Amino acid sequence: MIRVNHLTKEYIQGQEKIQVLKGVNVQINEGEFVAIMGPSGSGKSTLLQLMGGLDLPTSGDIQINQQPLHEMNEKKRTIFRRRHLGFVFQNYQLLPTLTVEENIAFPIHADGKIKKKHQQSITNLISEVGLKGFEKKRANLLSGGQQQRVAIARALVNHPSVLLADEPTGNLDRTIAEDILRLLLTFNRKHNQTIVMVTHDIFAAGFADRIILFRDGVIEKVIARKDEDYAKYMANFMA
Ligand SMILES: Nc1ncnc2c1ncn2[C@@H]1O[C@H](COP(=O)(O)OP(=O)(O)O)[C@@H](O)[C@H]1O
Ligand SMILES: [Mg+2]
Known part of the structure; x- marks a missing residue:
């Protein structure tokens, strides 16, 4: 939480x-899938970075599973991040000369040795993200959609409490974006994976259970799929 x-x-x-x-x-x-939506410059990425312990707040606090991120020193935060959080970015941020498999295994290497159980987890993830047969392919030879699949597998390899995604479909065409959003939704539904996704796109936000509408550094509105006015609200947005 x-x-x-x-x-x-x-x-x-x-x-x-x-x-x-x-x-x-x-x-x-x-187990929630939450979208943080709002105009460019409203502070969405800043909020996500703070939630992920990539930066510290000026004031206030952030707890993840009762652990106070804002009270940890840099070293503790780094270890916490590696073990409990997964990140996905708009530009994938893979290591271009490493293979699919090596990219996905990277967070495990950073934390210690690869063991049998890790190898199994990597194999399962490759199949779940639909990249079976691409294990030995270098990341820079993949399409954008494939690269984002690798990035998602990498983010999930340590079974994080929370997956934080910043505009994960921002560089992708609509149909490929939809594939990626469906993949995120599958992990959310199948593995109860908590996901916080920043987006400025209402189509992407529509995949979430709850949309946090952000404007000018504050939350303007929170709307949940189960709310009575959800459909009306979304229709207004699309119009
Ligand atoms: N490291 C930084 N130094 C100074 N200003 C920053 C920094 N990071 C973000 N900002 C400013 O904070 C505001 C919000 O940025 P950001 O969180 O990236 O917004 P969003 O993701 O909603 O587009 C912007 O005006 C941006 O210029
Ligand atoms: Mg941003």
């Missing part, structure tokens, strides 16, 4: 203070 309380973040640029997050409170439950 993710719990964010009174979270603020400001950046100093020259003489100027930029207040990016202005007091964010949110709770994300285990």
Whole structure:
């Protein structure tokens, strides 16, 4: 479970203070698929980075499974991240000269030796993301959609509590984007994988159970699929 309380973040640029997050409170439950949607520059990526312990807030707190991320030092946060969180980015961020298999195994290497159980997990994941037969192919020879599949497998290889995805379909055509979103949804439904996905695309957000609408550093609205006005709300957005 993710719990964010009174979270603020400001950046100093020259003489100027930029207040990016202005007091964010949110709770994300285990097994939820949540989309954070909002216009460019509204602070979505900043919020996701803080949830993932990639950066520290100016004030407020973030707990993941009751562990206070904001109180950990850099080293502790790095270890926590590696073991409990998975990240997927818009530009895939694979190691281009490594193979599919090597990219997926990378987080395990960073944490120790590959054991038999890891090998099994890697084999299963490759098949689940639909890349059977591509194990030995170099990442830079793959299509964008295939690269994102590798990135998703890599993010899940340590069975993270939360998968954090920042515009995972931002570089993909609609049909390929849809494949990737369906893949994320499958992991969510089949393995109860908690997913927090940042997007500016209502189509992508429509795959989530709950949409957190973000604007100018604050949560403007939260809408859940089970809410009465969900369909109307989505239709308005599409219009
Ligand atoms: N490291 C940084 N230093 C200064 N300003 C930043 C930094 N990161 C983000 N910002 C600013 O914070 C605001 C929100 O950025 P971001 O979280 O990336 O928004 P979004 O993901 O919603 O597009 C933007 O105005 C951006 O310029
Ligand atoms: Mg962003």
